[in-house]
Amino acid sequence: MKNIRAYLSTLLIAALVITSLPVAAAPAASPSTDLVSTQSVLANDSGLADRERIHQLLNRADIQDELVKQGVDLDEVEARVAALSDAEAQQMANQLEELPAGAGVIGALFAVFVILLVTDILGLTDVYPFTR
Amino acid sequence: MATIYRFQNARLAGVLLLLCLLSACASTPSLRDTTEQQLPRQSELADVPFYAQTEYQCGPAALAMVLTHQGVDTDVETLIPQVFIPGREGSVQPEMLATVRRHERLALPIRGTFDDLLKHLAAGDPVVVMQNLSLPAFPMWHYAVAIGYNLDDDSITLRSGEIERHTIAFSRFDATWARTDRWGFVVAKPGTLPEGITAHNALTGISAYEELHGPKATLSSWQAMVERYPGHALAQFALGNAYYADEQPDKALSAFQSATRNDPEMGAAWLNIGLLQLQQNQPDAARQALTQAASIEGSWQARAQELLGQR
Numbered sequence: 002m003k004n005i006r007a008y009l010s011t012l013l014i015a016a017l018v019i020t021s022l023p024v025a026a027a028p029a030a031s032p033s034t035d036l037v038s039t040q041s042v043l044a045n046d047s048g049l050a051d052r053e054r055i056h057q058l059l060n061r062a063d064i065q066d067e068l069v070k071q072g073v074d075l076d077e078v079e080a081r082v083a084a085l086s087d088a089e090a091q092q093m094a095n096q097l098e099e100l101p102a103g104a105g106v107i108g109a110l111f112a113v114f115v116i117l118l119v120t121d122i123l124g125l126t127d128v129y130p131f132t133r
Numbered sequence: 134m135a136t137i138y139r140f141q142n143a144r145l146a147g148v149l150l151l152l153c154l155l156s157a158c159a160s161t162p163s164l165r166d167t168t169e170q171q172l173p174r175q176s177e178l179a180d181v182p183f184y185a186q187t188e189y190q191c192g193p194a195a196l197a198m199v200l201t202h203q204g205v206d207t208d209v210e211t212l213i214p215q216v217f218i219p220g221r222e223g224s225v226q227p228e229m230l231a232t233v234r235r236h237e238r239l240a241l242p243i244r245g246t247f248d249d250l251l252k253h254l255a256a257g258d259p260v261v262v263m264q265n266l267s268l269p270a271f272p273m274w275h276y277a278v279a280i281g282y283n284l285d286d287d288s289i290t291l292r293s294g295e296i297e298r299h300t301i302a303f304s305r306f307d308a309t310w311a312r313t314d315r316w317g318f319v320v321a322k323p324g325t326l327p328e329g330i331t332a333h334n335a336l337t338g339i340s341a342y343e344e345l346h347g348p349k350a351t352l353s354s355w356q357a358m359v360e361r362y363p364g365h366a367l368a369q370f371a372l373g374n375a376y377y378a379d380e381q382p383d384k385a386l387s388a389f390q391s392a393t394r395n396d397p398e399m400g401a402a403w404l405n406i407g408l409l410q411l412q413q414n415q416p417d418a419a420r421q422a423l424t425q426a427a428s429i430e431g432s433w434q435a436r437a438q439e440l441l442g443q444r
Binding site: 038068076100103120 | 189191192214216220221223224225226227229230231234235263264266268271272273274276296301302304305308309313336337340345348367370371374375401404405408409411412432
């Protein structure tokens, strides 16, 4: 994973340098006629500069590392991270630890059993189906 | 003795009051009058298949239900390595949405209100909801699939955990749902847009699909969005880019032009019109569009000015 990151970083730095050159180096007669993409307009609307988008690409390598550390399969991790949109990737990179992870109906600690039993009966929670 | 009992009672009452305050007391969410009138009294999407969760796999189970309901050939076992995070013993929201897209379906967030939830159910779309079944202090995050409701007894029916038809009171459900800021999403085939999805959420969901599958595969979804929101400049703009990727430059041009009609201040649309007309060897028309783009302050101004200067 370290290798992928190092490789990706180099690649991106190179890309950054190259894309910032043409203004000076490219022949003036042939400006790029690539259209403005929908995603760059959306990113622009939400206040993201190009530099931040590149930063997000770097983040994806971090997310991969982190997911592998959390036990995600090596074969799957790349496809999983690739499926995230830029905005989602940013969310994952910034706050993976704090994001709530839906796990479901599993036994609660005994210490809180009584409290949850009461709140269940009050209709505030939905932990023990037998309270209904 | 009597005083001790009284003290204990007071303490119990205090604890209950505190709990009540901490978790905001459960009250039946009130629907807007118009919603109440429009909705059928009850509705249940009985054809949503049920997959029981094992251990911590409510995320994969919920996805299996809505994806197979939308015709995807998958199951819980396939989805576990795609969305479950062993270290967290659960699945996180961004990956729930991303996994839907991997199976070539749109993941569209819903507006987090009780009215919207019921409207989606009435329109025939099961909703994946995230709840905190427990109290904020000891969270128990959970994904379930809402499939039905009954306005006569104020109850909602979920496919949840190991229970195929988990029917609970609106108030109890809303107390658990409110703890995730009422987070939920629906799943749709590309080229369709479920009733009641806001323009902003459609844009987010379809654009995320495009990031993964490319503009060609997303063309039909942009068409569906423009049909629903014809006055939305950004949707027209996105449609233009998808037509362009699909090698239909004339349709692309007319979509970009619709975008500028709906929002004359949209520099990116003027710029794309100009670029497209340059490619089509219409320098005069291009100059007009680029002049417009160059006159609008913002991120696209510089490029338009540069193109004008170089010609």
